[in-house]
Amino acid sequence: MSILVLGLGNILLSDEGVGVRIVEALQASHDMPGDVELLDGGTSGMDLLDMVAERDCLIVADAVNADGPAGRLIRLEDDNIRMLFETRFSPHQLGLSDLLAALRLIDKAPRRVVVIGVVPQNLSLGMDLSQAAANGRDAAVAMIVDELSRLGSAPTPRLH
Amino acid sequence: MTRITIDPITRIEGHLRIDCEVDGGKVTKAWSSGQMWRGIELILKGRDPRDAWIFTQRICGVCTTVHAITSVRAVENALNLEVPLNAQYIRNMIVAAHGVHDHIVHFYHLAALDWVDIVSALKGDPEGASKLGATLSDYKANSVPNIRSVRDKLQTFVDSGNLGVFASGYWGHPAMKLPPDVNLLAATHYIQALEVQRVANKIVTILGSKTPHIQNLAVGGVSNAINPDSQSTLTLERLYAIKALIDQLGDFVHNAMMNDVAAVGALYADWTQYGAGVTNYLSVPDLPLDTKGTTFELPGGYIPAGDLSKFQAINSYQDAFFRDGVKEAVKHSWYEYSGASAALHPYDGQTNPKYDDFNDDGKYSWIKAPTFQDKRAQVGPLANVLGMYAAGHEPTKRHLTKLVEVASKVAGTQIPLTALHSTIGRIAARAVRCAVLHEALQNQWQLLIDNIARGDTRTFNRPVFPKGEVRGFGYHEAPRGVLSHWVVIKDGKIDNYQAVVPSTWNASPRDQNDEPGPYEAALIDTPVADANLPLEVLRTVHSFDPCIACAVHMVDADKRPIVQVKAM
Numbered sequence: 213m214s215i216l217v218l219g220l221g222n223i224l225l226s227d228e229g230v231g232v233r234i235v236e237a238l239q240a241s242h243d244m245p246g247d248v249e250l251l252d253g254g255t256s257g258m259d260l261l262d263m264v265a266e267r268d269c270l271i272v273a274d275a276v277n278a279d280g281p282a283g284r285l286i287r288l289e290d291d292n293i294r295m296l297f298e299t300r301f302s303p304h305q306l307g308l309s310d311l312l313a314a315l316r317l318i319d320k321a322p323r324r325v326v327v328i329g330v331v332p333q334n335l336s337l338g339m340d341l342s343q344a345a346a347n348g349r350d351a352a353v354a355m356i357v358d359e360l361s362r363l364g365s366a367p368t369p370r371l372h
Numbered sequence: 373m374t375r376i377t378i379d380p381i382t383r384i385e386g387h388l389r390i391d392c393e394v395d396g397g398k399v400t401k402a403w404s405s406g407q408m409w410r411g412i413e414l415i416l417k418g419r420d421p422r423d424a425w426i427f428t429q430r431i432c433g434v435c436t437t438v439h440a441i442t443s444v445r446a447v448e449n450a451l452n453l454e455v456p457l458n459a460q461y462i463r464n465m466i467v468a469a470h471g472v473h474d475h476i477v478h479f480y481h482l483a484a485l486d487w488v489d490i491v492s493a494l495k496g497d498p499e500g501a502s503k504l505g506a507t508l509s510d511y512k513a514n515s516v517p518n519i520r521s522v523r524d525k526l527q528t529f530v531d532s533g534n535l536g537v538f539a540s541g542y543w544g545h546p547a548m549k550l551p552p553d554v555n556l557l558a559a560t561h562y563i564q565a566l567e568v569q570r571v572a573n574k575i576v577t578i579l580g581s582k583t584p585h586i587q588n589l590a591v592g593g594v595s596n597a598i599n600p601d602s603q604s605t606l607t608l609e610r611l612y613a614i615k616a617l618i619d620q621l622g623d624f625v626h627n628a629m630m631n632d633v634a635a636v637g638a639l640y641a642d643w644t645q646y647g648a649g650v651t652n653y654l655s656v657p658d659l660p661l662d663t664k665g666t667t668f669e670l671p672g673g674y675i676p677a678g679d680l681s682k683f684q685a686i687n688s689y690q691d692a693f694f695r696d697g698v699k700e701a702v703k704h705s706w707y708e709y710s711g712a713s714a715a716l717h718p719y720d721g722q723t724n725p726k727y728d729d730f731n732d733d734g735k736y737s738w739i740k741a742p743t744f745q746d747k748r749a750q751v752g753p754l755a756n757v758l759g760m761y762a763a764g765h766e767p768t769k770r771h772l773t774k775l776v777e778v779a780s781k782v783a784g785t786q787i788p789l790t791a792l793h794s795t796i797g798r799i800a801a802r803a804v805r806c807a808v809l810h811e812a813l814q815n816q817w818q819l820l821i822d823n824i825a826r827g828d829t830r831t832f833n834r835p836v837f838p839k840g841e842v843r844g845f846g847y848h849e850a851p852r853g854v855l856s857h858w859v860v861i862k863d864g865k866i867d868n869y870q871a872v873v874p875s876t877w878n879a880s881p882r883d884q885n886d887e888p889g890p891y892e893a894a895l896i897d898t899p900v901a902d903a904n905l906p907l908e909v910l911r912t913v914h915s916f917d918p919c920i921a922c923a924v925h926m927v928d929a930d931k932r933p934i935v936q937v938k939a940m
Contacts, residue, residue, distance in 0.1 A: 224415055224430050254430060256584035258477050262570040262577070314481070317525065318566050337411045 215248045216267045220274045222255050227332030227345040234273040234352045242367035270322035276329025283344030285351050286329040374903045394900045402895035404879045406739035413723045416869040421447045422591045437470045438850040446857040447591045450844025454663040456830040459593035461820035464659040468813035473572035474851035475806035478917045480565035486911045488558040491543035496556025511627035522560040542907045561628045568624045593832035625810045633803035634775050637796045638782035647795030647912040649894030650748045651678035653755035658849040665689030671763035683762035700740040701884040718858035721870040741883040750890040751853025751877040754801035771807040798915040837864035878916045
């Protein structure tokens with residue numbers, strides 16, 4: 213089993229960076245088993261190809277623009293993720309969906325993809341999360357720990 | 373007259389909106405507008421200058437490394453701090469490997485699909501495509517079985533109705549002109565390039581400790597410890613692993629990419645007449661070879677009005693011609709300067725947003741309008757290749773001559789160098805720069821090995837911050853062109869910080885004198901066959917490799933159309 217937990221987002225724009233903050237919080241609170249890697253992917257696209265290639269499972273933490281109150285947690289898997297990116301216009305917009313599509317072309321796409329998203333409140337310039345997004349971050353960490361446990365790769369909580 | 377609005381033209385790299393007026397099948401007027409406000413300056417104020425690079429590499433998701441490198445150079449410049457040779461070589465290798473990676477991704481995964489028709493590739497004959505490949509080079513991966521397997525894979529994608537990266541391309545558009553065999557050969561390299569770019573990325577990862585955000589920089593050098601005998605540092609074993617990766621990259625760059633670009637250029641020769649735009653070209657020297665930044669592996673400088681004989685070199689990290697030549701205007705940008713109406717030098721730069729609506733004749737962009745010596749300037753691989761050529765840089769001359777020879781052979785007619793001032797020229801120059809950078813990467817590797825062999829293992833000089841105010845600038849010839857950071861430090865803290873990024877130069881709105889920016893100027897006279905499918909506009913804009921350096925990334929769960937084209 214090879215699992216990558218990938219945090220995406222721009223930490224310079226407050227809640228836009230919640231995905232990165234989730235990965236940081238997970239790293240601070242838990243030790244990962246040997247088959248789980250954590251990565252702060254920032255806002256990169258194709259640069260992540262090498263890290264994402266040939267994984268059994270990819271768990272993406274990200275800000276998700278959806279209905280509902282700020283801080284709401286959203287979990288999307290496989291087919292739902294594809295639908296997210298259905299409205300394409302040009303082949304030049306290289307985000308996560310394109311990265312996954314490119315990996316499918318070389319038969320190296322992750323077998324399973326799960327997105328754990330938090331609805332943001334504040335996308336203005338700044339390094340801090342809103343209270344709502346910080347709550348969402350904590351809930352997301354718990355959800356990812358559950359997710360990993362179900363996959364048989366449970367992280368170990370660090371004792372404080 | 374028709375008005376076309378494309379918004380946004382890129383996604384992950386940030387929001388760029390292009391507006392064109394089309395009359396008689398041609399663009400007559402164009403506006404380029406950055407739709408996101410960038411305020412790194414405000415985040416950095418008051419922080420420790422030694423940490424600035426950690427924040428600046430978050431400006432952009434594509435150009436993380438380049439903002440990190442340029443930031444430490446700016447602070448070192450303010451302190452007159454020399455950088456140990458090993459640190460220069462290690463940084464140079466990161467710069468070169470990142471550049472090769474970026475140029476491969478741009479050509480194959482961003483630009484090529486404007487020119488290569490994937491659906492037509494399915495009609496290609498693997499034997500024909502392989503033979504065609506053999507006339508251009510002895511690249512071994514052009515074998516019939518390789519090409520056939522790519523065609524079968526594409527067929528499976530198309531049959532499944534799930535086109536993935538190839539969804540909603542402009543397949544069958546009247547401006548698509550390559551024969552099926554050429555499309556098939558290019559599509560084969562598109563897929564091979566996905567593997568090859570991983571190789572380039574691995575080099576950056578080994579040297580930088582991590583990607584996409586490198587960890588090994590420091591103001592004053594790098595944090596890589598060099599000890600040929602220790603396992604935890606940059607060992608000879610790791611350095612030789614890097615050498616193997618560099619060699620692997622070279623085969624693809626020199627034998628596949630250079631020929632693909634030459635062939636596309638030759639078969640779209642009409643596009644050498646479009647897209648010149650601003651022909652004042654600015655580039656900076658890079659890959660410093662000494663501790664002070666006074667000699668460089670790659671030259672750079674300024675070419676006014678496309679006249680290579682008037683090339684003026686930029687010579688060092690202290691160069692006053694560059695330092696004093698840069699200004700930014702906001703007459704057409706959503707900012708206001710307090711206490712000043714003219715363009716400002718970056719040291720005195722201000723970031724005061726003043727948003728109103730999109731005004732054709734007034735303010736219409738979040739991007740400022742930079743000028744060099746009070747003139748508009750184009751930056752990027754074309755500016756860099758022309759500058760290096762004018763400076764007499766031997767590898768540039770050799771690779772450019774080779775590319776033009778191959779293109780002339782395919783076209784059946786001699787293609788002149790002046791054809792470079794065009795949309796196709798920008799794409800060709802990027803391939804030449806990729807080949808030059810690959811050669812430089814080999815050289816820098818050898819320089820590092822030789823220096824370590826001489827017993828020098830130093831990688832860091834400690835910075836000391838004086839009381840009072842110091843100023844510095846750092847520049848870097850990044851994949852999209854000249855990047856400069858400007859820092860004012862007061863009592864050891866950042867007092868002002870301005871980043872003049874490549875796409876600020878190229879994607880900027882009109883300046884103080886209402887002179888259009890490079891995208892805007894390049895779009896004039898671009899033919900448009902169908903205003904609802906403005907492939908030709910995209911070709912010219914994409915040839916600059918747009919990247920608006922604001923790096924917003926957000927998933928949209930409500931399936932709103934991400935891009936809208938409006939023709940009115």
